[in-house]
Amino acid sequence: MSQTTxxxxxxxxxxxxxHNYAPLPVVLTRGEGVHLWDEQGRRYLDMMSAYSAVSFGHSHPELVAALTQQAQRLAIASRAFHTDRLGPFLEKLCRMTGLDRALPMNTGAEAVETAIKAARKWGYKVKGVPEGQAQIIVPAGNFAGRTTTIVGFSSEAQYRDGFGPFAPGFVHVPYGDIAALERAITPDTVAFFLEPIQGEAGIVVPPEGYLRAARELCTRHHVLLICDEVQTGLGRTGRLLACQHEGVTPDGITLGKALGGGLLPVSAFVAREDVMAVFTPGDHGSTFGGNPLAAAVGLAALELLERERLAEGADELGRHLRQRLFALKHPAVTEVRGKGLLVGVEIDPGFASAREVCMRLMHEGVLSKDTHDTVVRLAPPLVVTRAQLDEAVDALQRVLRSLEQPSRLAA
Incomplete structure (x- = not known):
């Protein structure tokens, strides 16, 4: 193949x-661990980790070995047949999450679509909701993917603009408002689907006790609690699952991103027995979901996460990162929020846009991405060191000092 200049x-x-992305002006050619290199050979610290997809770092040798060895044996086989890799992967997934069964897919959006189908069919077949009347409650500010169904229940105007008509059956409530959730539940409610921490909304952490209260409400009203852990799961927030910060066990979870070890898309919907039992052969499937290559990498990723205690490390490192950020005390920073190694830094637009901050960070050798032009995301691979976090914060401090004071304050 010819090389592009x-x-x-x-x-x-x-x-x-x-033109559905607006990337920063850097051309990346290589990655290793927490670092990326551009075409000129300049090294960058990756403080984004592909929205948690690279939680184990770039090209982790153990995961690359699992990928390579399995690719040389058997990469893809139809789910019309058994393979020797899928069963062990599903067993590990269920044992680690404490749930009964898993349905493997590819992307996080596919896992979410699977959860929607499961919740609706459970509502009709188990709860007894009249056919076609199932309602799923979702919080405002949610982000779960880009399919037409998913953007249909987004509250972000741009995600919806020009893509309707949308599927009915979704009810919005304010995020973190337990009273609003209780008011929204009706006999036709089949599920409450939420992110334990909202990522794309700007790393928004709900009030303490919100998830526990939601769990109690859902149990009382015979409603499924389904947590979208595609971005927050698998150690990112300092727990295996973000919902575990409040000791909550959902009825179902969606996983993705880090499950593929930063090498390929792997996702799953994991749920309790009665929820998954609604699926029978022919109800749902995926050409690539559960393929032996994905299963081998997913299993290796889960084993690595557990053996290296990366969730515990993320908890400790995250505390250090937030302490360093709090200590900046720069007027351009209006808020620091998050858990573990999922942190958002809110930037006062009077000083600069978050994209401008990310541009300047790039020139300092640190790569990240803004969220909604107001939040700088700091979410490095879980294998990052304390010294590397300090390097990133020091770079952010230099960027903040370089920002001009807003004219309205100077006047």
Whole structure:
């Protein structure tokens, strides 16, 4: 295959690709651990980890070995047949999460779509909701993917603009408002589907006790509590699952991103027995979901997460990161929030946009991405060290000092 000259790479993307992303002006060519390199050979600290997909770092040798060895044996086989890799992967997934069964898919959005189908069918077949009347409650500010069903229950105008009509059956409530949740529940409510910490909304952490109260409400009203742990799960927030910060066991969870070890898309919907029992052969499936290559990598990723105690490490490192950020005490920083190694830094737009901060961080050798132009996301691979976190915060401090004071304050 011919090599693309460095100077042409962004131009080719711009000419031949759909303009659905606005990437920072850097062309990456290699990654190892917590670092990325551009085409000029400059090294960057990755403080984004592909929205948690690279939680184990880039090209982790153990995961690359699992991928390579399995690819040389058997990569793809239809679910019309058994393979020797899928069963052990599903067993590990269920044992670690404490749930009964798992349904493997590829992307996080597919796992969410699977959860929606399961919740609705459970509502009709188990709870007894009249056919076609099932309602799923979702919080405002949610982000669970880009399919038409999922953007249909988003509260973000841009995600919906021009993509309707949308599927009915979703009810919005304010995030973190337990009274609003209770008011929204009706006999036709089959599930409450939420992120334990909202990622794309800007790393929004709900009030203490919110998840516990939601669990109690759902149990009392015979409603499924389903947690979207695609971004927050698998150690990212300092627990295996973010819902475990409040000791909550959901009826179902969606997992993805880190489950693929930073090498390929792997996702799953994991749920209790009666929820998963609604699926019979032919109800749901995926050409690639549960393929032996994905199962081998997913199993290796789970084993690595457990053996290296990465969730516990994320908890400790996250505390250090937030302490360093709090200590900055710069007027451009209006809030620091998050848990573990999922942290958002709110930027006062009077000083700069969050994208401008990320641009300046890039020039300091640190890569991240803004959220809604107001929040800088700091979510490095879980294998990051304390010294590397300090390096990132020091770079942010230099960027903040370089920002001009807003004219309205100078006046």
């Amino acid at each position: 460095p100077s042409r790479a962004p131009a080719l993307e711009d000419r031949y690709g759909a």
